Amino acid sequence: MNFHTRKWIKPEDLNPNGTLFGGRLLEWIDEEAALYAIIQLENPRTVTKFMSEINFQSSAKKGDIIEIGIDIVGFGNTSLTLCCEVRNKMTREVIISIAKIIMVALDENGKPFAHGKTAKEFTKDRLAK
Numbered sequence: 001m002n003f004h005t006r007k008w009i010k011p012e013d014l015n016p017n018g019t020l021f022g023g024r025l026l027e028w029i030d031e032e033a034a035l036y037a038i039i040q041l042e043n044p045r046t047v048t049k050f051m052s053e054i055n056f057q058s059s060a061k062k063g064d065i066i067e068i069g070i071d072i073v074g075f076g077n078t079s080l081t082l083c084c085e086v087r088n089k090m091t092r093e094v095i096i097s098i099a100k101i102i103m104v105a106l107d108e109n110g111k112p113f114a115h116g117k118t119a120k121e122f123t124k125d126r127l128a129k
C-alpha cells in the first residue's frame with residue numbers, strides 16, 4: 001500500500017470532543033480514492049459508488065500527523081476496487097481501514113464506461129512509452 005498523503009490535524013478538523021472529526025477524514029479518504037482512480041483509469045469522470053464498513057478504530061488530536069494509504073483490490077469492467085488504511089504517525093495506531101471502495105468510470109453522459117484497464121500502471125512506465 002502506498003501512503004501518498006499526509007495531513008496535519010488542525011483546529012478546524014476537530015469534533016466537539018477535541019479529536020479528528022470523522023466527516024473530515026471521510027472527505028480526505030474520498031478525495032484520495034478519487035485522485036488514485038482518476039490517475040489509474042485515465043478518466044477524470046470517475047466517481048465513488050460504494051464504500052464498505054466504516055469503523056473508526058482510533059483517532060487523532062490537534063497537531064497529530066496522519067497518513068492515508070490506498071491500494072488496488074481489483075479491476076472490473078467499469079469499476080476499480082480500492083482499499084484504504086489511515087494511520088496516526090504519532091501513536092502508530094490504525095485510525096480506519098476500509099476493505100472496499102468502488103470507483104466507477106463514467107462517459108460524457110454519466111453512464112458507466114468500460115475503462116479497459118486490467119493492471120496497476122505507474123507514471124514512469126507511461127512516460128517511457
Ligand SMILES: CC(C)(COP(=O)(O)OP(=O)(O)OC[C@H]1O[C@@H](n2cnc3c(N)ncnc32)[C@H](O)[C@@H]1OP(=O)(O)O)[C@@H](O)C(=O)NCCC(=O)NCCS
Nearest residue numbers: 047048049050075076077078079080102104106110111112
Ligand atoms: C455510478 C453510477 C453511474 C453506477 O450506476 P449503476 O446503474 O449502478 O451501474 P452498473 O450497475 O452498470 O454498475 C457499474 C459498476 O459498479 C459496480 N457496482 C454497482 N453497484 C455496486 C455496489 N453496490 N457494490 C459494489 N459494486 C457496485 C458494478 O459491479 C459495475 O462494475 P463493473 O462494470 O466493473 O462490473 C450511478 O450509481 C451513479 O451515478 N451514482 C452516483 C455516483 C456519485 O455521484 N458519487 C459521488 C458521491 S455522491
